[in-house]
């Protein structure tokens with residue numbers, strides 16, 4: 670179906686045989702902007718890893734629309750910042766799906782990387798080593814990498830965790846820009862106010878521990894789509 674970015678069909682996901690969520694049926698429309706919310710441990714990151722193809726479903730199907738380029742930004746805590754690289758190298762990695770890891774960058778590529786650094790307010794940071802960036806600067810650099818990836822489907826896991834309000838405003842602006850360009854964006858958030866004021870669609874995950882009795886009785890968890898949008 671051309672209007673489908675992601676389809677969950679009786680999807681169960683988790684680790685090994687240990688299910689975190691079961692029986693999910695849902696369609697994420699192309700061009701939609703969705704916040705994924707839920708309590709700690711409800712399975713938000715696990716859902717992102719499954720959509721990104723890092724985790725295989727335990728059962729059922731998680732299908733990405735045909736020919737969709739995907740960009741996945743995990744939580745910062747999952748990243749190794751001691752890697753000896755400069756900011757510009759990290760952002761340039763966004764080109765690898767098109768150029769390969771050792772492929773030559775063209776003049777246009779270098780311009781795209783510089784433009785992405787400028788778009789996130791990191792103009793003077795190209796040659797700064799990653800381990801010298803603050804948390805907010807690192808998140809800006811990671812968004813610049815997503816910008817360079819030019820993906821159709823963008824998955825962001827808690828992108829505003831421990832980030833200053835000025836950086837949140839810059840990154841939210843980028844998300845709005847991507848949405849206006851027709852890209853599909855799914856963002857894990859724990860800040861419900863932020864989700865309700867900036868995200869037109871909200872997926873609320875109810876983990877196994879807090880499943881509604883009727884749903885639990887049927888052995889299914891609840892994936893609620895709540896109406897959101899600017900208050």
Ligand SMILES: Nc1ncnc2c1ncn2[C@@H]1O[C@H](COP(=O)(O)OP(=O)(O)OP(=O)(O)O)[C@@H](O)[C@H]1O
Nearest residue numbers: 684687689707708709710711712713714715716859
């Ligand atoms: N690598 C792993 N192996 C086994 N179990 C895991 C693994 N990662 C997470 N879990 C478990 O899966 C469940 C869901 O975790 P997940 O990180 O997806 O939740 P979350 O909603 O993103 O939580 P938070 O809001 O705290 O980030 C939790 O019970 C967690 O302990």
